[in-house]
Amino acid sequence: MKRPLILVTNDDSIVSPGIRTLISVMKEIGDVVVVAPDSPQSAMGHAITINNTLHLDKINLDPEIEHEYSCSGTPVDCVKMAVHEILKRKPDLCVSGINHGSNSSINVIYSGTMSAAVEAGIEGIPAIGFSHLDYSWETDFSPVKRHVKKIALEVLKNGLPEGVVLNVNFPKSEKGEIKGIKVCRQAKAMWIEEFDKRTNPQGKEYYWLTGEFVNQDKGQDTDEHALENGFVSIVPVQFDLTAHHAIQTINNWEL
Amino acid sequence: MKRPLILVTNDDSIVSPGIRTLISVMKEIGDVVVVAPDSPQSAMGHAITINNTLHLDKINLDPEIEHEYSCSGTPVDCVKMAVHEILKRKPDLCVSGINHGSNSSINVIYSGTMSAAVEAGIEGIPAIGFSHLDYSWETDFSPVKRHVKKIALEVLKNGLPEGVVLNVNFPKSEKGEIKGIKVCRQAKAMWIEEFDKRTNPQGKEYYWLTGEFVNQDKGQDTDEHALENGFVSIVPVQFDLTAHHAIQTINNWEL
Numbered sequence: 001m002k003r004p005l006i007l008v009t010n011d012d013s014i015v016s017p018g019i020r021t022l023i024s025v026m027k028e029i030g031d032v033v034v035v036a037p038d039s040p041q042s043a044m045g046h047a048i049t050i051n052n053t054l055h056l057d058k059i060n061l062d063p064e065i066e067h068e069y070s071c072s073g074t075p076v077d078c079v080k081m082a083v084h085e086i087l088k089r090k091p092d093l094c095v096s097g098i099n100h101g102s103n104s105s106i107n108v109i110y111s112g113t114m115s116a117a118v119e120a121g122i123e124g125i126p127a128i129g130f131s132h133l134d135y136s137w138e139t140d141f142s143p144v145k146r147h148v149k150k151i152a153l154e155v156l157k158n159g160l161p162e163g164v165v166l167n168v169n170f171p172k173s174e175k176g177e178i179k180g181i182k183v184c185r186q187a188k189a190m191w192i193e194e195f196d197k198r199t200n201p202q203g204k205e206y207y208w209l210t211g212e213f214v215n216q217d218k219g220q221d222t223d224e225h226a227l228e229n230g231f232v233s234i235v236p237v238q239f240d241l242t243a244h245h246a247i248q249t250i251n252n253w254e255l
Numbered sequence: 256m257k258r259p260l261i262l263v264t265n266d267d268s269i270v271s272p273g274i275r276t277l278i279s280v281m282k283e284i285g286d287v288v289v290v291a292p293d294s295p296q297s298a299m300g301h302a303i304t305i306n307n308t309l310h311l312d313k314i315n316l317d318p319e320i321e322h323e324y325s326c327s328g329t330p331v332d333c334v335k336m337a338v339h340e341i342l343k344r345k346p347d348l349c350v351s352g353i354n355h356g357s358n359s360s361i362n363v364i365y366s367g368t369m370s371a372a373v374e375a376g377i378e379g380i381p382a383i384g385f386s387h388l389d390y391s392w393e394t395d396f397s398p399v400k401r402h403v404k405k406i407a408l409e410v411l412k413n414g415l416p417e418g419v420v421l422n423v424n425f426p427k428s429e430k431g432e433i434k435g436i437k438v439c440r441q442a443k444a445m446w447i448e449e450f451d452k453r454t455n456p457q458g459k460e461y462y463w464l465t466g467e468f469v470n471q472d473k474g475q476d477t478d479e480h481a482l483e484n485g486f487v488s489i490v491p492v493q494f495d496l497t498a499h500h501a502i503q504t505i506n507n508w509e510l
Contacts (some may be wrong), residue, residue: 050297
């Protein structure tokens with residue numbers, strides 16, 4: 001079998017330990033192309049750069065990789081540039097991450113890591129976003145590497161249902177112990193914001209966004225439940241956002 | 256009945272004709288609070304500001320409105336600040352737009368306008384994003400005003416199913432003629448990117464993102480179909496991204 005072509009990206013920037021780990025695993029499986037942001041792009045959601053210019057720099061952090069680029073844009077820009085400007089073809093797989101921090105539950109919506117995977121999915125490329133609940137750059141990724149490899153190989157072997165990408169999160173655990181893998185639904189959780197109001201040296205007020213994650217979803221089939229119990233969570237994610245069940249309800253309105 | 260409290264935001268900035276139109280309609284229905292970006296934030300998706308400070312300025316573009324603020328953040332930041340810092344309570348309705356340009360089909364994913372509505376939905380606030388296919392700032396919004404009002408009143412009267420917000424798009428039409436309103440699903444369409452490569456005065460290459468919108472979805476129940484035929488499209492949008500139908504498939508893998 002021909003070695004698959006694998007596009008690697010992320011949102012924590014091309015120098016983050018998470019993406020370097022992901023690259024090291026993907027090199028065991030296929031030919032790797034890296035196109036990742038030149039600076040942190042966390043919480044960028046599905047933003048794209050339309051009112052500004054984009055820059056692409058060929059770099060060589062890993063001498064074993066021929067095509068490695070840093071991009072001034074968002075994670076979604078990186079995927080678009082990789083497919084349409086650098087490769088001029090679809091890779092066999094796109095992996096994004098490993099994110100430093102959770103993208104489980106509602107975090108999928110805010111996540112640059114997952115938006116890169118979704119963008120690849122829109123382009124018809126099998127795609128996976130990987131995230132680790134431990135957001136420290138000192139995280140020991142060695143216990144998760146074999147799971148990353150296994151999931152990527154299964155996606156290459158089976159493909160993914162049309163319009164679906166995977167959101168994979170790794171639990172935080174004392175000794176890096178992982179109990180297994182669970183396929184889950186997205187928990188109904190949210191952030192309750194608090195703004196930290198401060199005064200700058202010129203006397204003008206400004207704010208920092210802070211918040212508390214609140215999960216009131218008690219279901220045992222959720223990603224949060226799996227992660228709390230030491231399992232890897234896989235949520236199949238779709239980008240057809242239509243709430244099909246609501247169409248009939250709204251058709252009954254007086255419009 | 257008490258007048259409803261209505262939060263108005265957008266992504267084209269607080270001075271855009273689209274939001275001024277939306278404000279003028281909402282004033283007929285309820286008490287209006289405006290919190291909108293101080294500069295254009297198109298295509299920001301669900302980005303939030305976590306690595307930078309946020310600024311909020313009380314302004315007074317409309318003397319009839321007591322609470323009007325411009326915010327340095329993204330559309331999603333605006334909703335969070337409005338609810339948790341300014342109002343300290345949930346408004347009865349959040350409306351976003353009227354966007355200058357389409358947010359139909361896959362554009363819902365990239366849209367700052369729709370992300371603001373989705374953020375309100377996550378917070379449990381009935382929410383609607385309004386967009387006009389004509390992206391000109393000279394667009395004549397007068398033909399769409401009665402539809403904006405009707406849809407907002409129906410949402411206030413009926414509420415929305417849990418976890419659902421509305422994506423409303425208005426067609427571009429010769430004489431502003433609108434044939435009616437259709438409740439639709441999101442068309443399976445996408446952008447095919449082309450990067451416009453240029454050289455800056457210092458000899459360094461840079462890119463502009465450009466692209467062509469391609470709709471291969473021939474369904475007559477899609478938003479694109481409704482809009483092409485002169486109808487207003489309403490797509491109920493959900494933020495539980497779980498592809499429930501794919502869970503069993505992936506459970507059959509060797510994980």
